[in-house]
Amino acid sequence: MIINPQFKRPLAAAAALVVMGLAAGPVAAHCDSLGGPVVADARSALSAGKIDQVLKWIGPDDEAAIRDAFEITLAVRSESETAMHLADRYFFETLVRIHRATEGEAFSGLKPAGSVDPAIAAADRALESGQGNVIAEEIAAGVRAGVQERFAAAYAARQTADRSAADGRAYVQAYVQFTHFVETASHLVESGASHQHADDPQSHR
Numbered sequence: 001m002i003i004n005p006q007f008k009r010p011l012a013a014a015a016a017l018v019v020m021g022l023a024a025g026p027v028a029a030h031c032d033s034l035g036g037p038v039v040a041d042a043r044s045a046l047s048a049g050k051i052d053q054v055l056k057w058i059g060p061d062d063e064a065a066i067r068d069a070f071e072i073t074l075a076v077r078s079e080s081e082t083a084m085h086l087a088d089r090y091f092f093e094t095l096v097r098i099h100r101a102t103e104g105e106a107f108s109g110l111k112p113a114g115s116v117d118p119a120i121a122a123a124d125r126a127l128e129s130g131q132g133n134v135i136a137e138e139i140a141a142g143v144r145a146g147v148q149e150r151f152a153a154a155y156a157a158r159q160t161a162d163r164s165a166a167d168g169r170a171y172v173q174a175y176v177q178f179t180h181f182v183e184t185a186s187h188l189v190e191s192g193a194s195h196q197h198a199d200d201p202q203s204h205r
Helices: 005-019 037-048 052-057 060-077 081-102 118-129 132-159 165-199
Strands: none
Touching (some): 037 052, 037 060, 037 081, 052 060, 052 081, 118 132, 132 165
C-alpha cells in the first residue's frame, strides 16, 4: 500500500512511542494543548455562540459550570480584542480543567499547540482522514522491526556469551532489551484486546 508522505514522519514517531510503551497511559499534553481537540471544539463553540459541541468533554454534573463559564465568556469577549483573548483563555482553561478532572488527572495549565504527543496527533489525523489502516500498519511495522532488531542482537550475543565476562555482560544487556521490548509490546496488545472485549456487546452473550 502507498502511504501519503504527510503521514510518514508523524507515524514513524507514533510507532516509536507505542513500541516503547508510552502509549499505555494518558497523555496529559493532548487535552491540555491549545492545539488539542478540546480547545478546538471550544474555539468553534465560541465562534458559533453555541455550547453544544463542548459538552461531550465533560460529565453531566459539570454542565452547569461550563454553561456559566460559556455565557460569561460570550458577554466579555465582545468588548475588545484584549477582552476576547482573556475571556477565551478563561473558557479554555475552565473547560480543560474540568475535563481533566473527569479523567482523574490534574490540570497544570494549557500547553502550547505544538506540544501534542506525535502518536496522539497521528491518531487524530487518522480519525480526520478515515485512514485508520495506515496508522495501524505503520505501528505494526514499527513493532515488528523493533522485535526483529533486538532479537538479532540478543541471538548473536548469545552465541559468544560464554567466551568472557565482557561477552556475557553484552549478552545480558541485549537479552534484557529484547525481552523487555517483547513484554511491553505484548502488554500493549493484551490491553487493547481486553478493552475491545469489554466494550463488545457480543462478548456478554
